Amino acid sequence: MAGVRLEKVTKIFDGSNVKAVNEADLEIHDREFTVLVGPSGCGKTTTLRMIAGLEIPTSGDIYIGERLVNEVPPKDRDIAMVFQNYALYPHMTVYENMAFGLKLRKFSKPEIDRRVKEAAEILGIGDLLKRKPRALSGGQRQRVALGRAIVREPQVFLMDEPLSNLDAKLRVMMRAELSHLHKRLQTTIVYVTHDQIEAMTMGDRIVVMKDGLIQQVGAPLEIYEKPQNLFVASFIGSLPINLIPVQVIADGDNFIADAGHFKVALPISRRAECASIVGRKAVLGMRPERVEICRDGGAEHADAFEAVVDFVEMIGAESNLYLKAGAQELALKTSSHDAVKAGQKMKLYFPPEMLHLFDAETEKALF
Numbered sequence: 001m002a003g004v005r006l007e008k009v010t011k012i013f014d015g016s017n018v019k020a021v022n023e024a025d026l027e028i029h030d031r032e033f034t035v036l037v038g039p040s041g042c043g044k045t046t047t048l049r050m051i052a053g054l055e056i057p058t059s060g061d062i063y064i065g066e067r068l069v070n071e072v073p074p075k076d077r078d079i080a081m082v083f084q085n086y087a088l089y090p091h092m093t094v095y096e097n098m099a100f101g102l103k104l105r106k107f108s109k110p111e112i113d114r115r116v117k118e119a120a121e122i123l124g125i126g127d128l129l130k131r132k133p134r135a136l137s138g139g140q141r142q143r144v145a146l147g148r149a150i151v152r153e154p155q156v157f158l159m160d161e162p163l164s165n166l167d168a169k170l171r172v173m174m175r176a177e178l179s180h181l182h183k184r185l186q187t188t189i190v191y192v193t194h195d196q197i198e199a200m201t202m203g204d205r206i207v208v209m210k211d212g213l214i215q216q217v218g219a220p221l222e223i224y225e226k227p228q229n230l231f232v233a234s235f236i237g238s239l240p241i242n243l244i245p246v247q248v249i250a251d252g253d254n255f256i257a258d259a260g261h262f263k264v265a266l267p268i269s270r271r272a273e274c275a276s277i278v279g280r281k282a283v284l285g286m287r288p289e290r291v292e293i294c295r296d297g298g299a300e301h302a303d304a305f306e307a308v309v310d311f312v313e314m315i316g317a318e319s320n321l322y323l324k325a326g327a328q329e330l331a332l333k334t335s336s337h338d339a340v341k342a343g344q345k346m347k348l349y350f351p352p353e354m355l356h357l358f359d360a361e362t363e364k365a366l367f
């Protein structure tokens, strides 16, 4: 087993002047399931390929365990990679597909047999070993592709969107299986996806990237609750966070975010941060799942404000409400039991401790 460390790793492709990866500093711990997540083109695959040795960094150092691997060819890095396009050899059986890489590496027959059978058992495909890939379902093929990597018994698994060819339901199943597999194998996994839900559900830690730059590294809950900038706040969360342009104004000892049509009290615990942004543009952040609907018509909270429901998206037990408070669009999550209808007016309340505040210019979080 081994961790992976990136020190100021930059990649500029030949003939390009953009930094596909820009001075990435990253410590991936031994046995950790780390997910690199971010929008298309942010540098996830390039980062993974550099760890694998398939791309050479323009500058910076990569360590696997304590070994500097900059000059080490891919085959000697003791890693195994699983790609989105896992193309199995169609003329070979499942067994042969899994054994192929080991044969090339001149492993003995009994050793190959042991490893293939063990991997097949772990993946629950022991009874498929004699089949050809065309006789397998998508999920089964994906498991064989994983099996090919597992038999290598590598120090680190690198996975690039391995589930994206599967349909939605199977993807959810395989997510859980991969997490389970990680627990069983006790190996370092670096997993790339553009899907923030995949990242949130699978990662011990998440690395959020944008434009070649690492934006934030942290446990899923930490990233969700304490996004360090506007990008991370808006990228993470299945119903995107409400972002509201505001002016922060002093109100005696406390501070208020003025959104024009409504005003919201800012948390007392954050006076210093609030004071620092008075007179400049700020953005208030509020997760849709944290907005409260005032059942009492707003009597309890002085800063509850009115909004009109634009439309309702019923998704089973929960409904997403899209509302307008003046010109400001807002979203919130509520129980479908509430049976809210479009056109309905309601009073909303933002609990102060649930608020986020960002500097509109630097896009950095104040809290």
Ligand SMILES: Nc1ncnc2c1ncn2[C@@H]1O[C@H](COP(=O)(O)OP(=O)(O)OP(=O)(O)O)[C@@H](O)[C@H]1O
Residues within 6 Å of the ligand: 013, 014, 016, 018, 020, 038, 039, 040, 041, 042, 043, 044, 045, 046, 047, 194
């Ligand atoms: N071989 C290459 N030559 C030149 N530019 C490249 C090459 N490979 C990738 N890039 C560029 O580097 C940047 C990062 O690409 P990368 O493939 O790492 O993105 P990604 O995060 O994996 O995106 P996706 O989610 O679409 O797979 C992009 O701007 C891309 O166009």
Ligand SMILES: [Mg+2]
Residues within 6 Å of the ligand: 044, 045, 046
């Ligand atoms: Mg990619």
